[in-house]
Each structure stands twice: as C-alpha cells, then as structure tokens.
Amino acid sequence: MSTREDRLARVALNWLLEPGHLIGWEMVRAFGAPEALWRILHDPSCHTRTRNTAAARLRAGDPLRTAEEKLERAREVGARLVIPGDAEWPDQVADLRAIDLHGGPSRVDRDTRPPLCLWVRGPLPLAATLTRSVAVVGARAATEYGNRMAAEIGFDLAGRGWTVVSGGAYGIDGAAHRAALRAGGVTVAVLACGVDRPYPAGNTGLFEQIADAGLLVSEWAPGEDPLRHRFLVRNRLIAAATRGTVVVEAAARSGAIQTLGRACGLTGRVAMVVPGPVGSAMSVGCHDALRHQPGTRLVTGAADILEEVGTIGTDLAPRPRGGTRDRDRLDEESARLLEAFPAGREVTPDQLSARTGSDPRATLRRLALLTELGFITARDGLYALARPSRDSP
Amino acid sequence: MSTREDRLARVALNWLLEPGHLIGWEMVRAFGAPEALWRILHDPSCHTRTRNTAAARLRAGDPLRTAEEKLERAREVGARLVIPGDAEWPDQVADLRAIDLHGGPSRVDRDTRPPLCLWVRGPLPLAATLTRSVAVVGARAATEYGNRMAAEIGFDLAGRGWTVVSGGAYGIDGAAHRAALRAGGVTVAVLACGVDRPYPAGNTGLFEQIADAGLLVSEWAPGEDPLRHRFLVRNRLIAAATRGTVVVEAAARSGAIQTLGRACGLTGRVAMVVPGPVGSAMSVGCHDALRHQPGTRLVTGAADILEEVGTIGTDLAPRPRGGTRDRDRLDEESARLLEAFPAGREVTPDQLSARTGSDPRATLRRLALLTELGFITARDGLYALARPSRDSP
Structure with a gap:
C-alpha cells in the first residue's frame, strides 16, 4: 500500500467512525487502514454496528473524496497530517490501546483507542515537542485562585523547558497556555474540532499565538465542529500525549477529572491535582479525586509536578521543611x-x-x-x- | 503492692523522669511502679542515665512526698488521677509502646512510651469519652479559613456524638473546642501542663467550660508548667487516644504535623489533613504531609472524617458526584x-x-x-x- 493511500484511508476512517473507535482501530491494526476502510464499506461480514455507523455518515459524501478535500483544506490553513510511522508521530499515544478504565460502560469509555492520525498546525515537530510535556487542565468557570495557579504552573513549567498541553477552553486551559507563551515557552492546544476552527471564538487570538509559537493539534479534520461528545474523546489524547496531567480546578462533575481518570488508567502517566480551599465549588472535584482516585498526587506548583514527572536530579522539588539536599x-x-x-x-x-x-x-x-x-x-x-x-x- | 502505693509511685516516676520516658516505662512494665521507683532511687546497677535524670530532680524534693502533695493539690482543684487498670483508663494508649517513627534520633522520638498515669478534670468517664473520638489540631496562627474549617469540623463531629480532642492552644485547637461546646457535644483538651494551669491564659474561660462539660487531661501533675518540650511529648497522647488525627492548618514546621506523624506511626489510627489554598503559609505543612507522609488522607469535613474513622454505615460520607447510596x-x-x-x-x-x-x-x-x-x-x-x-x- 502506498503511504498516500494509507493517509487518505485514515482520514476517511476517522470521518466515518469518529476518532477512538474501538472496531475501527482494531481493524486498522489487523488489516491496515486501506483494507479496513474497504471492509467497512464493502464487506457484508464486517461488524454490523460499525458498518451501520459508517453508512450513516456515507450519506454526506464519499469518504475518500472527503479525505482529499480535508487534506486540501489543511494545506490552505497551514495544517499537516501526521500518521504513525511519520518522524513527528508521538509513539506514546499507542499506550491508549491498553488503557484501564475499570469498565465504564458508556460510549466514551469504549471509544478510547489510539488515534489513527493527527492534524497539526504550528512550527514545531510534534513528537519532540511532547517528549517533556505536562497537561494542565481544569474548569472553564475557574476562580481567580484557579486562574492564578494555572498561570503560575504554566509559566514555571514552560520556563523550565517543559511543554504545556491543554485544551482550548476558557478558564484554566487558557490561563495555562497564556502563561506558557508569556514565559517564552512552548504550549500545545489539543482541540476537539478542526485546527482551523477557533473554539471558543473568544480564544481566537490565543489560538493564533499558539499556532505561531506552539502547536494546535486535533484528531478531527479541518472544518469539523466541536461537538459535545468530542471533548471527552479528545481528553484521552491529552492524557496519553503527556507525562502527566495536572487538574487545577474542577467542579464535582468535570471533564478535567475525566482526563485525570484517563491519566490514571495509562501506565507511566502521573495524575496530579492542585488542592484549593474547602468550600470552593471549583475545588470539589479536585479534593474528591485526591480522596477517591487511587494514585492521584497532590501538587502545589511546578516544582512538585516535576518531582512527579521529571527526571530525578534535574527536576527535584524542594521539601519545604529542610529535607534532602543530596x-x-x-x-x-x-x-x-x-x-x-x-x-x-x-x-x-x-x-x-x-x-x-x-x-x-x-x-x-x-x-x-x-x-x-x-x-x-x-x-x-x-x-x-x-x-x-x-x-x- | 497496694493500689495506693502503685499510684504514688507512678506519680513520683513521672515527676522524676518526665512522661513517656523509655527506661522508666520499661522498668514499670518489668517490676511494677513501686519497685521501678525503688531501683531508680537505690539500685546502683540500674541504668545510669536514668538514675542521673532522677538524681537531678531529687534535689527539688522527695519523690513520694511530692506525689502526695500532687494528689492533695488534685483534690483541691477537682482533678483525679487515673492509672492503668482503673475503669476509666483508656487502654488504647498502650499502643504507644509499638509506635513506629522510622527512627527519629531526637529525644522526643525516644520518649514516646505510653503514659504511666493521667490527671483528669471534668464530669465524664475518660475511657468511654474517648471511644469515639477524633483529634482536631493545627496552627496557633491559624487563618480565618483555618478557624472556620476547625469550627465546622468540631461542630459537626460533636453534633454527631463524636468527641473532639485537641490541645489547648489558640487558633485551630481553640476553634475546634469552642465549636464542639457550641454543638452541645463533648470536647477533651489534652494539656502539656497541670490541669489546674490554664495555658495560654487567654483560654482560661474555655478551659473552665471544658472542665464543666468535657475533660481536661494531662500527664503532668497539677501545678506543673507548660515547658516547651512537653508539648511534643503530649502530642503522642493526642494521637494515641483518638481514632484519628485531623490537621486543619499547619505551617512547614509544626507541632500539629508531628502529632500527625504519631498517628501515622500507630496501628489503627487515621492521619487526616484538610487542604487549603496553595500559597497560604498555613497550608504548606498540610500539603507537604499529603505529598510525603504515606497513608495521610485528605478530608474536607466531618463526613469525610467519619468515612475514614467511623463505623461504615452510620458514618458514611456522601460522594459529591453521585456514587453509592446503598x-x-x-x-x-x-x-x-x-x-x-x-x-x-x-x-x-x-x-x-x-x-x-x-x-x-x-x-x-x-x-x-x-x-x-x-x-x-x-x-x-x-x-x-x-x-x-x-x-x-
């Protein structure tokens, strides 16, 4: 199979089945993307529900033609497609195939397979940019305290040469990105829509800055909308792409806590939480995770975070009361x-x-x-x- | 040996060697208190440093006569002496003989044997009062946030029939006691001086209220001063007498964190910490303990605390995001x-x-x-x- 055929098939499969699709990914693993696509479209013995999912989308267009159009659109907006085997493909996202979510029965807990491809906008190589990276995520309706903590952490991580990864939302996400940029560091926004679709619109300027100095990344092709369900699927990529996920503020039911759960379910990723004042609704999810999510670590800043994820030695956090100075x-x-x-x-x-x-x-x-x-x-x-x-x- | 002889000898030994003394306690266990006292005073083959410690104190008076005077003074101030074997002796403090402090070399880490006797002031039986008890301790220089959290926790624990135990200090200790009294509940102040010696003086009124409705408890005889070293020795008793210790606020080096360490070192005691805003100096010790003291549990209020220490069923904390309602x-x-x-x-x-x-x-x-x-x-x-x-x- 030609590389071009592989690329087009991956884009087509993502469009037909949505990223993270369990059967889709298994079929690509077994047959390669072009044959997986062919079987889903033409083989009546293929998994029925998967064929039905694809059939519903087929009414909107031809998958390979759509894939061509997406690639053309990507060229227009300065985005590129990255697939496994490319030099800048971040191999660590393959760990998602073994994510352990303790059997959540919802669709989003099934749709957690690794990405088939990623759309990238920005001047840096994706894999190298993510090698030393930490996700900083949290509430959209963050408090002043949360925004300050996210900014401190984003600034300090970026200032020490770590890449900050987050979504593109208001609140904690935006505060972390902005602070990383202020520090002259690298930040990556992982989106649940096309990298040409600033969402929320209020962050358009921020996305442009990130596209200039960092990376915009998405599994969804240019032009795709930020559908509600896509955010939760996107979260697994934030958890898998980074060495650890830090939740700065989170209400009781929160997407950020879901991302944290993904980090907990992945081998080698650190799940971290910044505490806050008891009584603040925006810290309820944080404290609950620290109480009930096994393995979650409390962190109070970049030094603690790097103690958790960093190489011992270069990123050793100081103990506040003396302690080791080895x-x-x-x-x-x-x-x-x-x-x-x-x-x-x-x-x-x-x-x-x-x-x-x-x-x-x-x-x-x-x-x-x-x-x-x-x-x-x-x-x-x-x-x-x-x-x-x-x-x- | 008569009970009276045993009682006097225990008081005398505490006066000679200070409570928690390793050799003193081992000798009482081996020989009984009267013979232990005799050996320390008269047997030249007895442990030299222990004899020297006693000899220094002997210059101030005769140990048995001093003990008589202490008992007389206790009667005057309405206090009583409780020793092992008495109906109201809290047997759980014997667990201190097996406390695991991971080898702290300081004197206070050696002087952690169980108490030989306790002085008690107040209308309640000591052992029964401590059966369902939680220690709520923390910073003297507490913030408004800390005082509010201590008050909420003290009020809610006492209102659910749990005894609040604390020291007698300003800040968190006082806030917890006052709230327990406000709830019409029971509170116990464990002091590092005589139960007739209000310290700090500003809490005199509080101590009188506690002596009326709860208990004042001390290993030090009436009239004894609150020497600096005694607070750290006292802390082991707070940890051992209760089902768990909650630290509400604590600076980086803090007596409350030392008490928490004692709880960690005792089998069956829960070490708990209330988080606070990062950046507050009064939460630095709390967050550090949650990061570095293994087994420490984050709690946000009485419900969480009772989930940790309580009988499952009567004291089950609600999960903020749905969860079990069995x-x-x-x-x-x-x-x-x-x-x-x-x-x-x-x-x-x-x-x-x-x-x-x-x-x-x-x-x-x-x-x-x-x-x-x-x-x-x-x-x-x-x-x-x-x-x-x-x-x-």
Missing part, C-alpha cells in the same frame, strides 16, 4: 556549578560562568534551580552557598 | 426511618416520629444524616425521598 541527585552540570562556588563568599553569575566555562544563560537557569532546591541563596544578584538546614541529615 | 450500609434505625417515608410526598419530622415511634430529637438527627447522605431532600422543614442520582448504579 548533591548526588543533581544533574552533572548543576553539580559542577555548585562545586564552583567559593566557601562563605558571594559571587556574580558572570564569575561563575567564567569559572565553569558555561554559557551565561544556562548558568542563570541553573542558579535559579539551585536556589529553589536550597543549595544556594540569592541576594541582589549575588549568589552564595546556603548553610545546611537544621534538620538536614 | 441502603444496606445504613445503621438499622436510619434504615427504618428511611423506610417510613411515603413515596413522592413530603412529610414533617413529627409525622415520621409518629410512624417510627422514635424520639423526635433522634429523628431530627437521623434526618440530617440521611439528607447529607443524599437519601432524602429537605425543604422548609419538610422531607421527601430523593430521586436516584443519574449515575447511581
């Missing part, structure tokens, strides 16, 4: 910088750069990390070794 | 009350009392519980069966 757990460059400090005397970043022969910007970044970890102290642009805390071992 | 898990009286409801029609509490032949006050209490559990709804003093929630099974 130099052995630092990455090599940070450890070398720490060794360059003179005892009992303050130094400038430039002096340290000269001593270590490191790039001044990298030095500044590591100084911030070492300060946060409590190894050194900062005052008026001067840095010094911290005294050991009283309860360090 | 009548089989109700206690018998509440189930009978529920069955007495007519279908599709509102009734008054009096009608229900008449139907079930129950005490009207008990009916009101159970109606509150059933409402909170979501079985029934309340409107303008009328009650009706709740409709099944959408996601109930």
Whole structure:
C-alpha cells in the first residue's frame, strides 16, 4: 500500500467512525487502514454496528473524496497530517490501546483507542515537542485562585523547558497556555474540532499565538465542529500525549477529572491535582479525586509536578521543611556549578560562568534551580552557598 | 503492692523522669511502679542515665512526698488521677509502646512510651469519652479559613456524638473546642501542663467550660508548667487516644504535623489533613504531609472524617458526584426511618416520629444524616425521598 493511500484511508476512517473507535482501530491494526476502510464499506461480514455507523455518515459524501478535500483544506490553513510511522508521530499515544478504565460502560469509555492520525498546525515537530510535556487542565468557570495557579504552573513549567498541553477552553486551559507563551515557552492546544476552527471564538487570538509559537493539534479534520461528545474523546489524547496531567480546578462533575481518570488508567502517566480551599465549588472535584482516585498526587506548583514527572536530579522539588539536599541527585552540570562556588563568599553569575566555562544563560537557569532546591541563596544578584538546614541529615 | 502505693509511685516516676520516658516505662512494665521507683532511687546497677535524670530532680524534693502533695493539690482543684487498670483508663494508649517513627534520633522520638498515669478534670468517664473520638489540631496562627474549617469540623463531629480532642492552644485547637461546646457535644483538651494551669491564659474561660462539660487531661501533675518540650511529648497522647488525627492548618514546621506523624506511626489510627489554598503559609505543612507522609488522607469535613474513622454505615460520607447510596450500609434505625417515608410526598419530622415511634430529637438527627447522605431532600422543614442520582448504579 502506498503511504498516500494509507493517509487518505485514515482520514476517511476517522470521518466515518469518529476518532477512538474501538472496531475501527482494531481493524486498522489487523488489516491496515486501506483494507479496513474497504471492509467497512464493502464487506457484508464486517461488524454490523460499525458498518451501520459508517453508512450513516456515507450519506454526506464519499469518504475518500472527503479525505482529499480535508487534506486540501489543511494545506490552505497551514495544517499537516501526521500518521504513525511519520518522524513527528508521538509513539506514546499507542499506550491508549491498553488503557484501564475499570469498565465504564458508556460510549466514551469504549471509544478510547489510539488515534489513527493527527492534524497539526504550528512550527514545531510534534513528537519532540511532547517528549517533556505536562497537561494542565481544569474548569472553564475557574476562580481567580484557579486562574492564578494555572498561570503560575504554566509559566514555571514552560520556563523550565517543559511543554504545556491543554485544551482550548476558557478558564484554566487558557490561563495555562497564556502563561506558557508569556514565559517564552512552548504550549500545545489539543482541540476537539478542526485546527482551523477557533473554539471558543473568544480564544481566537490565543489560538493564533499558539499556532505561531506552539502547536494546535486535533484528531478531527479541518472544518469539523466541536461537538459535545468530542471533548471527552479528545481528553484521552491529552492524557496519553503527556507525562502527566495536572487538574487545577474542577467542579464535582468535570471533564478535567475525566482526563485525570484517563491519566490514571495509562501506565507511566502521573495524575496530579492542585488542592484549593474547602468550600470552593471549583475545588470539589479536585479534593474528591485526591480522596477517591487511587494514585492521584497532590501538587502545589511546578516544582512538585516535576518531582512527579521529571527526571530525578534535574527536576527535584524542594521539601519545604529542610529535607534532602543530596548533591548526588543533581544533574552533572548543576553539580559542577555548585562545586564552583567559593566557601562563605558571594559571587556574580558572570564569575561563575567564567569559572565553569558555561554559557551565561544556562548558568542563570541553573542558579535559579539551585536556589529553589536550597543549595544556594540569592541576594541582589549575588549568589552564595546556603548553610545546611537544621534538620538536614 | 497496694493500689495506693502503685499510684504514688507512678506519680513520683513521672515527676522524676518526665512522661513517656523509655527506661522508666520499661522498668514499670518489668517490676511494677513501686519497685521501678525503688531501683531508680537505690539500685546502683540500674541504668545510669536514668538514675542521673532522677538524681537531678531529687534535689527539688522527695519523690513520694511530692506525689502526695500532687494528689492533695488534685483534690483541691477537682482533678483525679487515673492509672492503668482503673475503669476509666483508656487502654488504647498502650499502643504507644509499638509506635513506629522510622527512627527519629531526637529525644522526643525516644520518649514516646505510653503514659504511666493521667490527671483528669471534668464530669465524664475518660475511657468511654474517648471511644469515639477524633483529634482536631493545627496552627496557633491559624487563618480565618483555618478557624472556620476547625469550627465546622468540631461542630459537626460533636453534633454527631463524636468527641473532639485537641490541645489547648489558640487558633485551630481553640476553634475546634469552642465549636464542639457550641454543638452541645463533648470536647477533651489534652494539656502539656497541670490541669489546674490554664495555658495560654487567654483560654482560661474555655478551659473552665471544658472542665464543666468535657475533660481536661494531662500527664503532668497539677501545678506543673507548660515547658516547651512537653508539648511534643503530649502530642503522642493526642494521637494515641483518638481514632484519628485531623490537621486543619499547619505551617512547614509544626507541632500539629508531628502529632500527625504519631498517628501515622500507630496501628489503627487515621492521619487526616484538610487542604487549603496553595500559597497560604498555613497550608504548606498540610500539603507537604499529603505529598510525603504515606497513608495521610485528605478530608474536607466531618463526613469525610467519619468515612475514614467511623463505623461504615452510620458514618458514611456522601460522594459529591453521585456514587453509592446503598441502603444496606445504613445503621438499622436510619434504615427504618428511611423506610417510613411515603413515596413522592413530603412529610414533617413529627409525622415520621409518629410512624417510627422514635424520639423526635433522634429523628431530627437521623434526618440530617440521611439528607447529607443524599437519601432524602429537605425543604422548609419538610422531607421527601430523593430521586436516584443519574449515575447511581
């Protein structure tokens, strides 16, 4: 089969069956996309309900012609199609085939197979952008507290070179994206509609900024509408694409908590929740998840998040009450910088750069990390070794 | 040995060695209190450091005469001495002999043996009062949020017949006690000084109220001062006497978190924490415990707390998003009350009392519980069966 045939068939199957379709994905795995498409369209022995699903959509047009049109539309809006095997395909989304949702019987809990293809808009390679990524999601009707927490977390993650992933909604999603952009970092919006369809319209400017500096990603082809059901299907991709999902605020029944559940059901993804004041309706879902969703971790900021998802050493969160300050757990460059400090005397970043022969910007970044970890102290642009805390071992 | 001799020896040993003393407690277990006292005072082969500790105190007086004076002073202030074997001795504190603190090397982590005796002031029997009890502890410098949460929890626990246990400090401790008293319930203050020594003085009125309606309890004899070190030793008793410890607010280094650690180290005690807004210094210790202290449970109110410590059925916390409403898990009286409801029609509490032949006050209490559990709804003093929630099974 030609690659072009494969691509067209995947777009056609997504259009016929909707992304995440259980039988559709199994058939692609068994036969490849072109033959799966052929069987669904022409083989009377194929799974009846799947054929019926496809038949309903067929009244709206020919699947392969529609796929051609979608690809043409994508070219017009500066979007591209990425499929498994492409260099920028994020292989980790294949983990969705083994997601463990403890038997939810609803359609959205069945329709959780991996994506067949992704539409992408933006200047960065998708897979590499998602390698070090964290999802920051939460309530649309976020409180001032929630918006502030999302912004802090988005800013700090992006500032440390982590990609922020979220939906495109008002509230927490938007606050996280905006803060990541403000930090000069990378943010990815995973949409439940075409990457050419800003939704909600109030975030149009934000989507344009993301398309310029980050990525807009969707399983739905250009022109597709943000149907209600699609958001819940989309959520599995947010959970699977990232190393962990952080819920900042969530009411009792919340899409963000559903995304968190997807992260819990996936091997190797961390489910994280920011607590809030008891009594705030926007923290009820958060506290409930921390009480009842096994494995969910409480986090209070980027340092905690990176402790959960990060490589030990480069992203070690400081314990607020002293605790470990083990130099052995630092990455090599940070450890070398720490060794360059003179005892009992303050130094400038430039002096340290000269001593270590490191790039001044990298030095500044590591100084911030070492300060946060409590190894050194900062005052008026001067840095010094911290005294050991009283309860360090 | 006479009981009186045993009592005096225990008081004397506490005075000589301070409560919780490891060797002192082991010697009482091995030889009984009178012989343990004799050996420490007169046997040169006895543990040297323990003899030295006692010798330092001996300069201030004769131990048995001091014990007599303490008992006389207790009679004057309306306090009594309770020792193991007495009807009102709370046997659960013996669990302290097996507390697992993961090897803290500080003195307070060694001095965690069970109490030799307790001084009690108040009209209730100690053991029975502590059978269904929860410790509510936290920061002295509590915020308005913390004080409100402590008051809500103290009020709701006491209103459901649970004893609130706390220290006597400003902030969370005082808020919990006051709310329990307001609810007409029982509260116990465990002090680090004599039960005749109101500390802090600003809580004098509160202590008098507690001595009238609840209990003041201490390992330190009447007249003893609230020395700094004693608070940390006292905390182990709060953790051991109760079914669980709830920390409402706590800064990064906090006595309340130490109490929580004691609860974690004791078999069968639940360590619980109320979350708060990230960024509040008074919640830093809480969030840190939820992140790093294994087994710590997040709770948002009395319902959650009773779900953790209570008998399943009578104290089942409602899930905020539907969840279980299994009548089989109700206690018998509440189930009978529920069955007495007519279908599709509102009734008054009096009608229900008449139907079930129950005490009207008990009916009101159970109606509150059933409402909170979501079985029934309340409107303008009328009650009706709740409709099944959408996601109930």
